[in-house]
Structure formats: structure tokens, C-alpha cells
Amino acid sequence: xxxxxxxxxxxxxxxxxxxxxxxxxxxxxxxxxxxxxxxxxxxxxxxxxxxxxxxxxxxxxxxxxxxxxxxxxxxxxxxxxxxxxxxxxxxxxxxxxxxxxxxxxxxxxxxxxxxxxxxxxxxxxxxxxxxxxxxxxxxxxxxxxxxxxxxxxxxxxxxxxxxxxxxxxxxxxxxxxxxxxxxxxxxxxxxxxxxxxxxxxxxxxxxxxxxxxxxxxxxxxxxxxxxxxxxxxxxxxxxxxxxxxxxxxxxxxxxxxxxxx
Numbered sequence: 001x002x003x004x005x006x007x008x009x010x011x012x013x014x015x016x017x018x019x020x021x022x023x024x025x026x027x028x029x030x031x032x033x034x035x036x037x038x039x040x041x042x043x044x045x046x047x048x049x050x051x052x053x054x055x056x057x058x059x060x061x062x063x064x065x066x067x068x069x070x071x072x073x074x075x076x077x078x079x080x081x082x083x084x085x086x087x088x089x090x091x092x093x094x095x096x097x098x099x100x101x102x103x104x105x106x107x108x109x110x111x112x113x114x115x116x117x118x119x120x121x122x123x124x125x126x127x128x129x130x131x132x133x134x135x136x137x138x139x140x141x142x143x144x145x146x147x148x149x150x151x152x153x154x155x156x157x158x159x160x161x162x163x164x165x166x167x168x169x170x171x172x173x174x175x176x177x178x179x180x181x182x183x184x185x186x187x188x189x190x191x192x193x194x195x196x197x198x199x200x201x202x203x204x205x206x207x208x209x210x211x212x213x214x215x216x217x218x219x220x221x222x223x224x225x226x227x228x229x230x231x232x233x234x235x236x237x238x239x240x241x242x243x244x245x246x247x248x249x250x251x252x253x254x255x256x257x258x259x260x261x
Contacts, residue, residue: 002100003036005093005158007086008070010043010106012213014056016206020104023112025069032112033119038098039069040089044076047224051079052216057106071096087167090174094158094165101165102155103172107206107213108135114201121196122155129191130174131155134198135205139258140241142206147257149198150205153188160191208232210241 006024010017028037041061045051064070074088090101100122104110122131134149156174158165163176163186176191178184208214214232221230233244243255 001034001036003038003098005096005098005101006037006039007089007093007101007103008039008041008106009086009103010041010057010061011045012052012055012057013106014060016106016109017057017060019109020106021064023110023115024104026112027115028069032115033123035119038071038093038096040072040074040092041065041070042074042085042089044074044085045079046085046220047079047081082171083168086172090165090167098158100155100157101174104154109204109206111203114203117201118155118196121200125194127192128194129157129160130188130193132193132195134196134200134202136198136202137208138204138206139208139256140210142209144258144260147259149202150207151195153193156188160186208241214241
């Protein structure tokens with residue numbers, strides 16, 4: 001039996017919270033796989049992300065926290081770096097004694113069968129420290145998906161030898177620290193890792209829909225993070241999301257393949 005710590009990042013995503021959280025609350029109630037589950041939600045503005053009027057996300061999370069369905073809620077009106085926000089949740093969970101952390105964003109929709117299949121893979125890989133998942137990226141609408149899965153780091157063991165998970169060094173990547181010595185650090189990419197294939201579990205990631213959220217994400221990548229280009233662009237003439245043809249042409253790449261499901 002292990003304890004899984006769920007790190008949920010949710011900001012300005014009230015419309016997604018119910019469908020995102022439902023399978024995790026069910027897993028927690030049922031002690032899925034014979035495991036204990038702790039959920040730490042983070043609802044803070046990321047540095048550089050365009051700020052609109054609050055949409056009720058925090059109030060919804062407050063309600064889950066009040067009933068104990070969410071174990072801990074981290075909120076702030078002050079913008080934070082992504083790594084700081086996720087890292088705060090990671091440290092809370094590690095201090096609580098979880099064995100593994102599992103990062104999810106509010107636009108990631110798992111089926112309960114996805115979670116169960118991933119658990120079996122993790123349990124069969126006791127010497128692996130971190131796991132990439134294969135997310136099914138939706139583009140433009142909820143029925144169109146990239147053929148190639150998005151495979152970010154999502155699951156990390158809380159401890160690796162004499163090291164413990166102390167924070168994040170990139171959006172979803174964890175670093176491990178030995179004792180209190182910051183110079184004794186290891187990154188997840190330098191430790192044993194694996195990718196759980198889409199054939200095992202392929203959760204939906206409603207990442208780039210043709211809506212105001214995606215329009216704000218483009219601004220965040222270009223202005224907030226200072227990236228020179230984004231692989232998507234907003235077409236003002238049609239008021240819709242499009243692949244950025246210039247981005248792919250500059251790299252000698254074709255536009256991504258999509259499939260309708």
C-alpha cells in the first residue's frame with residue numbers, strides 16, 4: 001500500500017473542475033488500488049499570465065476543501081512562478097508522508113480506468129523514480145486530437161535513495177535534495193524514468209481549444225515567458241485558434257497530424 005499525493009493546479013478553470021476532479025475524488029473514496037490518496041490543490045496566478053476577472057475557481061475549491069474532499073488548498077493573489085506554485089504543493093505532500101506525487105492540471109480529464117491502469121504500471125516498476133504519461137492533446141475542439149501524444153513528467157516518487165523530492169526545476173520536473181544541503185541535488189531526468197504508453201492510458205488533455213483560455217496561453221508564452229514563438233496563433237479574422245504555420249516552416253516541419261474522435 002502506498003500513499004499518492006495529487007497536485008492539482010487550477011486557475012480560472014471553473015468550467016473544468018467538476019469533470020477533472022471527479023475520478024480523483026472517486027479514487028480517494030474507494031482507496032483505489034488499496035492505496036491512500038491526498039489531494040493538494042493550488043490556485044494561484046502564474047507570473048506573466050494574463051489576469052481576467054475571477055471566474056469562481058477558488059470558491060469551488062474552497063467548497064471541496066471545506067468538506068475534506070481536498071486535503072489542502074494553496075491560494076494567493078500574488079503571481080508565482082509555475083515551479084514555485086507546484087513546488088509548494090509538492091513540499092506539503094512530501095511533509096505529509098506521501099510515497100508518490102502525481103501532477104494534474106484542471107484541463108486534464110482522466111477516466112477511472114486510466115488511473116487504475118497507470119497504477120498497475122507504476123507498481124510493476126519499483127525501481128523507476130519518475131514516470132511520463134501519454135496525454136491525448138485536444139486541439140481546436142474537444143473532438144479533435146493530435147496524433148502524437150503529449151508526454152510530460154507527471155508521477156514522481158517522493159524519495160530516491162537518500163534524497164527527497166524538494167521542488168521543481170522546470171514546469172513538471174522534480175529535483176531531489178539530500179538532507180539540507182542544496183548542493184547535493186539530483187534532477188529527475190538524471191534518475192531512472194519511463195514513459196507509460198498511450199496503449200496503457202491516454203487521458204484527455206483539453207489544452208488548446210479555440211477559446212479565450214488558449215488566447216491567453218499564447219500571450220503567456222510570448223509575453224509572460226518571453227518565448228520567441230508559440231506553435232499556435234490566434235487568428236483575429238476568424239476569432240479562432242490555428243496552428244502557427246511560421247513556427248513549423250522555420251523548423252522544416254509539417255503541421256501536426258490530427259484525428260477526430
